[in-house]
Amino acid sequence: MEHRYEYKTSLWVDWCPGCGNFGILTAVVKAFEELGLDPSKTVIVSGIGCSGKIAHFVNVNGVHTLHGRAIPFAMGIKLANPELTVVVHGGDGDLLGIGAGHFVALGRRNLDIVVIMHNNGVYGLTKGQASPTLPLGVKTKALAKPNIQQAVNPILLALASGYTFVARGYAFEGTHLKNLIKMAIKHRGAAFIDVLQPCVTFNDVFTAEFYRKTIYKLDEDPSWDPVVRKPEEAREKLLNAIERSLEWGDRIPIGIFYVNEYVSTFEERLSKRLYRYPDTNPSNAVIEMNGKPILSQQEFEEIFKDYIVNVEI
Amino acid sequence: MEHRYEYKTSLWVDWCPGCGNFGILTAVVKAFEELGLDPSKTVIVSGIGCSGKIAHFVNVNGVHTLHGRAIPFAMGIKLANPELTVVVHGGDGDLLGIGAGHFVALGRRNLDIVVIMHNNGVYGLTKGQASPTLPLGVKTKALAKPNIQQAVNPILLALASGYTFVARGYAFEGTHLKNLIKMAIKHRGAAFIDVLQPCVTFNDVFTAEFYRKTIYKLDEDPSWDPVVRKPEEAREKLLNAIERSLEWGDRIPIGIFYVNEYVSTFEERLSKRLYRYPDTNPSNAVIEMNGKPILSQQEFEEIFKDYIVNVEI
């Protein structure tokens, strides 16, 4: 019989009552539970922001990193131990503002990690400044003046960057979101989920009420098939996804935009050139024996012979 | 009669003989000349790399900044003095590797500056490592092993980020490139030109010969109209541009992908909320008179009255 884990820590969750993050937390916990993930083999890597605190609330390994840098931390964790399930949580400011460079770079690598973005349109923890997903001209209550920067489109950016699983969820569509998370975890390659997350304290424009009226599920349309089923379809499916990604306002699609498993993952690429990887990997490779290096003097000289000159006497 | 400037400095240009950068330099100089730009009102802001040195070779103001940071420097320069013509030059590593976050942010702002990317597929000045535009699996001569990261598509990323003028040129199509540069400078808003630039020393895959065979001009097709001529067209033209941006390999399009002048520039947005901007701006606003602040004691107290309490005696 399978061992059951407790996927929530006992800490008090200090988000504002009504915050969309609660919905995300529940979905994550549920998804982990249903996948039966081993907490000791699972890592949540989070950035700094209200969203980033989630690492403490889930009872798997948690690495609560620096603002904007969760992706590179996650990359090191995953590359060193490819056996781990690594899930990144970040705010929209975290991932698409200060961390946008890493966000793009992860797409290029198609490393097998999941990125879940808590998209609340604001910098929550610093008290409500406009985040990169807040549209131009919008004035939330925390802003003195309407937003002067355009929004970046997270789905489009993810598609342009090369993510091979791109989806959008909504914090208060629990089951739907939980399913997206499960699929993203099962997906081989870089997965991105843009989660619409009401911030009750600072964002009075993109509220639960707003989303209730505007969101619709992509898979309600039976003809919507975002999955690349043979490599030749990739271009067309990508273009379909891009076209859909432009929808915003009256009707906001949630669900899967694009899935392509025909792109090699970074781990696969590495294993092609790095013998024994990923089975032997940085976290389990033997590097010492009884406090000594694994190489003997003679073996050392053998390996580095190109640097050694035997004096001709 | 118009005053004629000398647009090249007398410095020795220390790029490798045959480098595509020479073509770019010539096109820039020609474009500036034909536009009759006043060198003292023009600024080239460049990053670090072979490409970055261009700031020294053109006889307009040159700010040769930090690796990856030309865009934020340019932003400060332009916002403080919106009268200046500001042109950013950066390498592909500079703009899309370390600087990708700023690249995305500029699109969101649609600030009226031009970004010219010297796209050579390598980190030139550090001796030929793979840059973010080198496709997966390509092994140039400077690489020990085939490239393990996917390429980012600069045109697609620019479109996704919100640039309102997006084009591609080729270093050795001088007149074509010069014309692109002129149009980009005249464009109101953030303009991006991806310039294919052979690196003769490190990139033996994307060579002049390769490009000679593969590039074609978008405007050879009379039906290609990348310009948004009314706001409603924006979506369709964007999707067209995105579709074209996916072309690479046998046939590589150069020319204009997308132009949209219906998006407000950052300067316009600012001027809506900042009275007198851009005519009065950080570089010309009066801040002192005879070594004293412009505010008298009484004026100071008037402006900051919210902080002042008159004691009721």
Place this chain on the structure above:
Amino acid sequence: MKEIGIILGGPQGAGLETSMAVLGRALARKGYGVIADREYFSNITGRHSYIHMLISSTRLPRSLRYPVEILASIDAETIFTHFDDVVEKGVVIYDENQLNKNIDNIPSIEDYTREKIKTKLAKLGVSPVIKNVVDYLEKERNIKPIEIDFTYIIKLLTQRFKIDPRQASRYVSGLIVSAVSIVIGLEEKFVKYGFEQQFRERRYLIEHNIALYELVNDSIARFRNIVKIDEPKIGLNKLMIVTGNDVVAIAKIVAGVRYQSYYPITPAADESFTIEKYEYNEVNGKAVGPIVVMQTEDEIAAICSAIGASLSGSRSSTATSGPGFDLMVEGLSFAGANEVPVVITYYQRGGPSTGQPTRGSQSDLMNAVFAAHGEFTRVVLSSGDHVEAFYDTIEAFNIAEKYQVPVIHLLDKFLANTIASIPVPDIDKVRIDRGKIVFNGPSYKRFDLSNLISPRAYLGSDNIVMWYSGDEHDEYGHIVEDPENRLKMYSKRIEKMKLILEETPLDIKMGIYGDKNPDYVIIGWGSVKGVALDTIETLSSKLRLRYINMKLLWPFPRKEFLEIVKDTPSERIIAVEHSYGVNIASLIAMATGVTVTKKIAKFTGRPITLNEMIEAVERIIFKNERHVVLSYGA
């Protein structure tokens, strides 16, 4: 009483900041001096926050102290957290609906803290339930409990004004203000003034809060004047009530900043918002601005764009705290290499890493002085209080432009978030010095070597073309690797330090207070000033003490420092800092050879209070301790 200490506590989000502002203005209106520190978690709603305040009838107070006379609590957590901080004969104000609250049923208390409090209560034989704590305070400590039925009063209010019950919570801050005012005997008209100032833009709130005041008054009228504050005799007819963030923002505007970049970060961001509020102003037909206040994508862009704006001729600055400063270091070295005047306002908070984002510290001194590769001139200036911060902010720009160097104005969270009553700044005292600027012709050399300060032209100046490069460059700004040019250019940039040391007046370098023939010299910088001055004053009857408030931290004013301590053996020097290492001592050792061995350190994130500082100094002087670590305060 001459002075009253108060703690106002409640959950984050309940409006304590508003209470602080209202009360501050109300008290100032009557002519009291006020200072108030705000302590809060890195959290938006629910964690424990509090205001620690001192009101004085005789002066503008400059430090806080424990115990306090009044503990005013919105919630049970406040009582558990602070019951021990109230002086005998003080009062505790609380909501009677909390009486049965057990500490185990308060999830917002951290486990660590809960255990600590439970242990403490257990030792006192008090079970961890509010009513028992209140009982204990009344019986064992002679503290007067003032019980208010918050729920009932607010219900009356919401009914009277037909306020949506979901809005009820926003009145708690006014309730607490009212209660405190009543207890200290502040007349209604002043409280009303406070509300009026605060809610200027939402007039209905003024009306509601005044009604609320009356309801509270009805409820606790019998406690009026129970801890009465004396009539004020400070004698100023105008006061400024500002936080540190505000005073710096205002000073930047006076200084002529026209480009301010920032990426949101506690406790720096509020400065930028205040500047933004005043981004354009007109007075007497005179334009003040426009100021471009730019929220960038990160701190790297913040510093780089600020440098860019400076190159275009703008007075330009950015504001951040530790994590953001770390990201600015490469940009700082560019500014150094290119002799760019730019001001970085650096508010220290608890580190390392994200650390304690909403708590104070002075642990970044060495980072401010030494971070960045390569050698070049930077200036690090610190301010001891709100008044200094005002003038120093302006001086920071003057130094930056006069010497064409980056200036780091090193402040901290204590200053940033502390509200203080200060005299209105004297604008006549302010000078603006933009340094050597030229507008001459075509053969311009930006880095002319004939003088340590090369005349500066702006990008965009007519008929001038110039180059900047982070690479080593010649006089024109073009890359040059020649070793002889390197030697000259590198030296030029560094040797400005001497010039700065020569030309900067003593009062920008340091402030010297207290006895001229001291038994002991206390040395500190920044936020230590107020408490240090109060300490030497308090102890003046038994000890001759002097306080040196170091302001110019880099380049370090070695000569003047040595002059001042020349008659004081180094064992009689005490350094004090909100840090573990008391790093000013290291800087002094390095720059002057003087080894300071007596240290007072505090690094819990909470400010040093007068009571602990006095005790620490006495322990060092009378008990021969060398290193005192303080930790008072929740």
Place this chain on the structure above:
Amino acid sequence: MKEIGIILGGPQGAGLETSMAVLGRALARKGYGVIADREYFSNITGRHSYIHMLISSTRLPRSLRYPVEILASIDAETIFTHFDDVVEKGVVIYDENQLNKNIDNIPSIEDYTREKIKTKLAKLGVSPVIKNVVDYLEKERNIKPIEIDFTYIIKLLTQRFKIDPRQASRYVSGLIVSAVSIVIGLEEKFVKYGFEQQFRERRYLIEHNIALYELVNDSIARFRNIVKIDEPKIGLNKLMIVTGNDVVAIAKIVAGVRYQSYYPITPAADESFTIEKYEYNEVNGKAVGPIVVMQTEDEIAAICSAIGASLSGSRSSTATSGPGFDLMVEGLSFAGANEVPVVITYYQRGGPSTGQPTRGSQSDLMNAVFAAHGEFTRVVLSSGDHVEAFYDTIEAFNIAEKYQVPVIHLLDKFLANTIASIPVPDIDKVRIDRGKIVFNGPSYKRFDLSNLISPRAYLGSDNIVMWYSGDEHDEYGHIVEDPENRLKMYSKRIEKMKLILEETPLDIKMGIYGDKNPDYVIIGWGSVKGVALDTIETLSSKLRLRYINMKLLWPFPRKEFLEIVKDTPSERIIAVEHSYGVNIASLIAMATGVTVTKKIAKFTGRPITLNEMIEAVERIIFKNERHVVLSYGA
């Protein structure tokens, strides 16, 4: 001769690095000691670059000196740049096709340098044309001109082997190697060995270059042995020929690094390429690796991913130089706050900003020691030469893991790019200490406070769950703001420094050389070691000198340092560094109170050579100078 100094010069891209490698191996094969510094511009093709080399028949040389016996030039610029560096009776090798070259027709010379050389030649009455310079050298300086027709020889070669004339230029490096070998009397078989090793993978190049050697020999046979090097008597039968980058890379592999991240930057990147070359190896069926070598998108990702890999249990490191380190500072503070073992190999180059990217410096000491906000333990370790760099690299990982701290291994461009002959490292001397690791059950506390070092588990360890946070945290790693917890956790992290100072053996802290009762003590660190040791040796007949090579720079080994200098008055201590400020003196003052007032500084980006160092020491000791600034070398 016992020792010969050589300069090989030519344009960047002409293959001088290859010449250096071939010649180095060839000489080592015969049993000579070699050291060679490579000087080059931040440029890919065309700017002047040169190799400055010393060959010794009696020892493994450790410093360079001017003047040299041989100047071998590929182009005219080399002659103009270095004609003054050749000793009387030395030789100058040049291409006769350059004879008519006028300095004004060499665009690659920087204007500043050109003017300087023209002035110098004018003073000597020599017109700036190669043939006049060569004439001058022959007549006035008794230097033998060795003229070779490069064009002709290479034409013969390309004809013989039907080489595409566009490939001709790649043979210049072999030509120059051949010429030098002939002049110093190195037998053909050794030169052949050098070519064989170098061109192992392109055998045709071996054949061509041997033929080339013969052609050169035909052309200048009459000069064979004209500056003959003595037969070697060093007595080692194996030598390693490595650059600093290589030796560190090799040591990292031996240490067990399994994750190395980097973002390309001079002069650090080559280290990563060497590791990549050995990313997986098998010997005796034993797997060494795999090592993940990761080119990240920037240095922020480099440090953050290295920290991540460390959390997963990998020995993990990154390598960079100043600009990159600046960007790593926030990550460094995270590592400090979370007690993460990670090694940052920091190769200093000329700053500030982009500075002199391909030139050397030691100007980042303070940055390495103090950058980052908040206080925490970091270790800064430096190495004096290639041999030390090998063992210290391994020690850096041991310290990092034993104390769970970030370690900065502070090296520089001089070491990175200098090729040296060293004894083969003794693997038996190497220890690997991974520190306290646990694999125990569910109630694991990553930051257990019961000891300064909390047992470490890796992410992924069975049945263990843990948390990390950049926020202040409790023993489990969860955010906690309680002041008492703060005090304990913050102190714990800092107090490891004491432990490190107690437990680290003296030889990791410092090396002590020379006279036990010295008249003067010279203090330096890193790349100063070789030239300092040669200086004290050279001067030993007239002066009793001691050299202290500081290795553990932070925490500073105060106790041992004071012990060593206790009999030396501070006026008899001389500090030397490749910087303006000689900042080690500041660090010493800060950490020990000892004020070093005598300083030798060089900051042109070129290394301190023996001749200047000797002169500087003499000026200080005999002429009472306090501060000597060196600047020799093009």
